[in-house]
Amino acid sequence: MALLEINNVSKHFGGLKAVDQVSIKIEKGQIYGLIGPNGAGKTTLFNCVAGAFAPTMGTITYNGEDITGWKPWNICRKRIARTFQIVKPFQKKTVLYNAVVGAFIRTANRSEAEDRAMEVLKKFNLGDKWDKLAGNLTIADRKRLEIARAMATEPEMFLMDESMAGLRPNEVDETLDEIRKIRDSGVTIFMIEHIMRAIMTVSDRITVIQFGKKIMDGTPQEVSKDERVIKAYLGESYGAA
Amino acid sequence: MNSGSKRKTIDTILKIALAVLVFTLPVWITSPTYLQILIMLFLFAYLTTCWNLVGGFAGVLPLGHSAYVGIGAYTSTVLWITWGISPWIGMWAGAVIAAIVGIFIGIPTLKLRGAYFALSTMAFGEGLRVLTENIMQVGSCVINGPRGICIPLVPGNNLALYQFVNKVPYYYIILIMLCIAVFITWYISRIRPGYYLAAGGEEPEAAQALGVNVAKYKVWAMGLSCFMTALGGTFLAQLTLYFYPKQILGLDFSFELAFIALIGGRGTIAGPVIGALLLRPVSEFTRIYLSSVLPGLHLVIFGLILILVMLYQPRGLVEPLSRFYDWVLDRLSGEKKEVKA
Secondary structure, eight states, X not given: OOSEEEEEEEEEETTEEXXXXXXXXXXXXXXXXXXXXXXXXXXXXXXXXXXSSOOSEEEEEETTEEOTTXXXXXXXXTTEEEOOSSXXXXXXXXXXXXXXXXXXXXXXXXHHHHHHHHHHHHHTTOGGGTTSBGGGSOHHHHHHHHHHHHHTXXXXXXXEESTTTTOOHHHHHHHHHHHHHHHHTTOEEEEEOSOHHHHHHXXXXXXXXXXXXXXXXXXXXXHHHOHHHHHHHHOHHHHOO | OOTTHHHHHHHXXXXXXXXXXXXXXXXXXXXXXXXXXHHHHHHHHHHHHHHHIIIIISOOOOOOTHHHHHHHHHHHHHHHHHHOOOHHHHHHHHHHHHHHHHHHHHHHHTTSOTHHHHHHHHHHHHHHHHHHHTOSEETTEEOOGGGOEEOOOOSSOBGGGTBOSSSHHHHHHHHHHHHHHHHHHHHHTTSHHHHHHHHHHHOHHHHHHTTOOHHHHHHHHHHHHHHHHHHHHHHHHHHHSEEOHHHHSSHHHHHHHHHHHHHHOTTOSSHHHHHHHHHHHHHHHHHHHHTXXXXXXXXXXXXXXXXXXXXXXXXXXXXXXXXXXXXXXXXXXXXXXOOOO
């Protein structure tokens, strides 16, 4: 049994089928990539899994339990964490405060939550910036904080939405290392990424979607050779070449 | 002596000195006028502290909190006049009613964002005022519509009935209420619900993704805020012994609370107190000296101060003041502020 099963999930906004009957199975311990051109419905699919939207049709099961249409806070309590494509730190608060909000899900005791949060911050190289205001961080640090804060909830499954967009190449490499470390600590990762180099090297399996529909899934090698994927990204005229 | 201990000692001495000063002020100030100004200052600091639970921590802008002041004042007064129930007991009834009303108003409106929430709370406040102005009597309870209610006097200082001839007891009652309210906000800001409330106020979607049921915390904050606000309403009624809808349920009242919080520092613990410290004297003195010439001028001055503060200190006056306080401590102790490792 797969850890996360997305079965024929659709999400319609009025007449627009943002996600159209997509099915994905993610095994425990995998790094699973989700790619597709802009507007393909990747983030919408994430939002359905994370509870921000209830899917119009289809079911989502986690560990065999049906979590379709659950509220985001209940999904988080099931140990599914997520990050946002456009990072949303609590800007007026310190870095530590941000992480403590995440850590509070496992304990109501503040000093215990602070200790756990601090541990996580150190893991993500934010330990020395704990007392800075989140709004004053660089974009790379904000992205890192977004990951650290979600990791403070101690998830088993981690949904990462473009955690590397806007980073410099060396920062991308650092983030890739961090992602592998997260996976090695026993967390299953489901990620959206536009940087092909990144997602091809790190993923065990990839699903490609376009116009809300799944066009294929497979290993990175299979995906990168597939004609439909090349067409989706580069257009019809390149498909034949 | 380890580093920072001298600084700490001076900090403690200054704070104790301030507390002693505040608690002995009525000994030095005997003029009832000035005592009245101080009492109103503390009352507004108290009400703004209550407002701040929603308007500050929960990150929305309630502009109808006079409704809950009014609910407190009317409930305790009607209970006393009609059934002879002491306002000390009646105020809890008012607080409970205000909390229930606040929660029912909060459940649908707290889902709204920004100006929509502000407008809907304003509409509720105004609606309640118009309603009250049009009710003369409910059963055996006299409301008196727009004329308001005059609380019958009892002779002498009567602690059991919450009425005093001189101002000193009122001063201590509101001072203690303010201390408790500040303590409650301080305590909430240090526990999980406080973190969740502030997180949900700043970035609701991010907070939800971190396991926070944002709406639930906001509604509870609203209930607590309204509960405490109503207690202030009873105090105001017992202090003035006469009130009418336009005064106690009016928009002016609600706006003033928001002004004080915004200028002092929204979402901070000391902000409401500092805001009241600055704005109440302005309000009182313009009322005393200019009300016959230009009634409402204090709101214009508030507006000006608010514009200046928002331009130069957008997070309120708490920030520069706490920096100044740190500087004074550094100077006095010759030590730098200690930073936690």
